[in-house]
Amino acid sequence: MTAYSIERIREQFPILNQQVNNRPLVYLDNAASNQKPNAVVDCISNYYTSYHANIHRGAHHLAQLATEAYENARTIIANHLNAQREEIIFTYGTTDGINLVAQTWGRRNLKAGDRIVISGLEHHSNLVPWQMVAEENGCIIDIIPVLSDGTLDMVVYDQLLEKKPKLVAVNQVSNSLGTVNPIAEMISKAKNVNACVLIDGAQAVSHFEIDVKRMDCDFYVFSGHKIYGPTGIGVLYGKKDILEAMPAWRGGGEMIKSVSYQSFSVNELPYKFEAGTPNIADGIALGQAIEFVNSLGLNAIREHETLLTQTATQRLLEVPGMRLIGTAEEKTSVISFLIDGLHPYDVGTLLDQLGVAVRTGHHCTEPLMHALGIPGTIRASFACYNTLEEVDLFIEAVKKATQMLS
Ligand SMILES: Cc1ncc(COP(=O)(O)O)c(C=O)c1O
Structure with a gap:
């Protein structure tokens, strides 16, 4: 890639390069808080060490x-x-x-x-x-x-x-x-x-x-x-x-x-x-x-995130019992879902065991969950540094978690 180099972007986020539960970390909790590039971390350090x-x-x-x-x-x-x-x-x-x-x-x-x-x-x-x-x-x-x-x-x-x-x-x-x-x-x-x-x-x-x-x-x-x-x-x-x-x-x-x-x-x-x-x-x-x-350019970021979101959404539908929550035509890179018969928290915990960080629960929108008649959702959200390989790992992990809990 030339214009949008995912490798060069990821180099700026060393936190992503780690293992969680002996698996490569796949960080998909970006809607809660996204990670910080070196420039931001260095800026804070430089302030306290220099001026x-x-x-x-x-x-x-x-x-x-x-x-x-x-x-x-x-x-x-x-x-x-x-x-x-x-x-x-x-x-x-x-x-x-x-x-x-x-x-x-x-x-x-x-x-x-x-x-x-x-x-x-x-x-x-x-x-x-x-x-x-x-x-x-x-x-x-x-x-x-x-x-x-x-x-x-x-x-x-x-x-x-x-x-x-x-x-x-x-x-x-x-x-x-x-x-x-x-x-x-x-x-x-x-x-x-x-x-x-x-x-x-x-x-x-x-x-x-x-x-x-x-x-x-x-x-x-x-x-x-x-x-x-x-x-x-x-x-x-x-x-x-x-x-x-x-x-x-x-x-x-x-x-x-x-x-x-x-x-x-x-x-x-x-x-x-x-x-x-x-x-x-x-x-x-x-x-x-x-x-x-x-x-990076917000348009370029959004284009990249849209590719990830559309790919992941399509592939999630391969999972038996998958129910997408929120299917608006205009969406950002958030995918909320439920799997029939499974509690979101159990799915989230198993995904963590497989190295995938997602958020589960009501996401500080309790009245919305009541209105939708659901206890909460499993929420995966993509940022500028996520990759298609991570989408694969995410889908495999969801499939595995579903099998284990069914
Ligand atoms: C739409 C929206 N509003 C408000 C908030 C609250 O943000 P903060 O906790 O940073 O004040 C959040 C955080 O998730 C949010 O997503």
């Missing part, structure tokens, strides 16, 4: 280097999302970003009787924060139902919009099923009724180019560890005028302009929402992760 210092407040050399690197990462992220720098808030991750919006914009703007529309595909992180606000302020949460193929019922969505919700909060891609939601259409319809829109991009950022301006969402959130970056760091994008109107959330250092014993005034964006010493190393490394992804 660690607290940022923004020090006049000394190391503090300047650290501040420049951290703010440069913010610029990389802003450019990647087509946002302005002050619209990029560093968070701890997707969950943290949604909670920030819920506790600031939500508590301020969602009043008794106001409606919030979310989808039946949401991760708990895009459900519970809204339930907390709804409980406190007396709002009503409406759910867009999920059809049997794992897509959203857009007819009901239109009906829910007729009730003039204040907020629509949906994921771009479902973590449990891989369904790619028609968010362009959903955002434009939500805007027609003046709803604020939050997009949970946790499962989208490692597969799609994101242009928040073209998308016209009000908020976009994601986690660094879903895009080959570190855990403990994430991003909240918000439209500048909305962020400016929002009250600060956490109080402390960095988020203030000035403080007296009686009161405080808030700092300008984005620092207004970044109280306390931030996760400097991982913020810098997230910039590096985005550069890594862009060096």
Whole structure:
């Protein structure tokens, strides 16, 4: 291969080159967290060995280097999302970003009787924060139902919009099923009724180019560890005028302009929402992760993952009793499945014995599993570094596990 050299990509992920239970590791738990290339790991190490210092407040050399690197990462992220720098808030991750919006914009703007529309595909992180606000302020949460193929019922969505919700909060891609939601259409319809829109991009950022301006969402959130970056760091994008109107959330250092014993005034964006010493190393490394992804090209990554997903999906159907959960036409590289008569957890445990790492359970979408009438699924998900040989190993392992458990 020339353009997309899987060998050269895998060289950058030494963690993949190991044995688990005396078998070559086949890592297919990428939707939970993908692995980190050397550039990201080295970036963190280099920060701590060469220029660690607290940022923004020090006049000394190391503090300047650290501040420049951290703010440069913010610029990389802003450019990647087509946002302005002050619209990029560093968070701890997707969950943290949604909670920030819920506790600031939500508590301020969602009043008794106001409606919030979310989808039946949401991760708990895009459900519970809204339930907390709804409980406190007396709002009503409406759910867009999920059809049997794992897509959203857009007819009901239109009906829910007729009730003039204040907020629509949906994921771009479902973590449990891989369904790619028609968010362009959903955002434009939500805007027609003046709803604020939050997009949970946790499962989208490692597969799609994101242009928040073209998308016209009000908020976009994601986690660094879903895009080959570190855990403990994430991003909240918000439209500048909305962020400016929002009250600060956490109080402390960095988020203030000035403080007296009686009161405080808030700092300008984005620092207004970044109280306390931030996760400097991982913020810098997230910039590096985005550069890594862009060096491969998101279109090339998606093309590669599509080949793996389509091949694996076809071959899984050779397994007796196979039931695919989520068969939308537009999907990312997630395959959720069940095997008749077998518990997902037992299958997952046996796959691990055979060196294959998958995830089993409700994938933090318990209501979705209830709606589908299943206890959970076995979920395999592919990333830029997976290979067709690994698809073979995966299929063989599923067949073997099925035989052993039947
Ligand atoms: C769609 C979606 N939303 C939110 C989250 C929560 O992300 P984090 O745990 O990084 O905050 C995840 C994680 O799996 C996810 O897939």
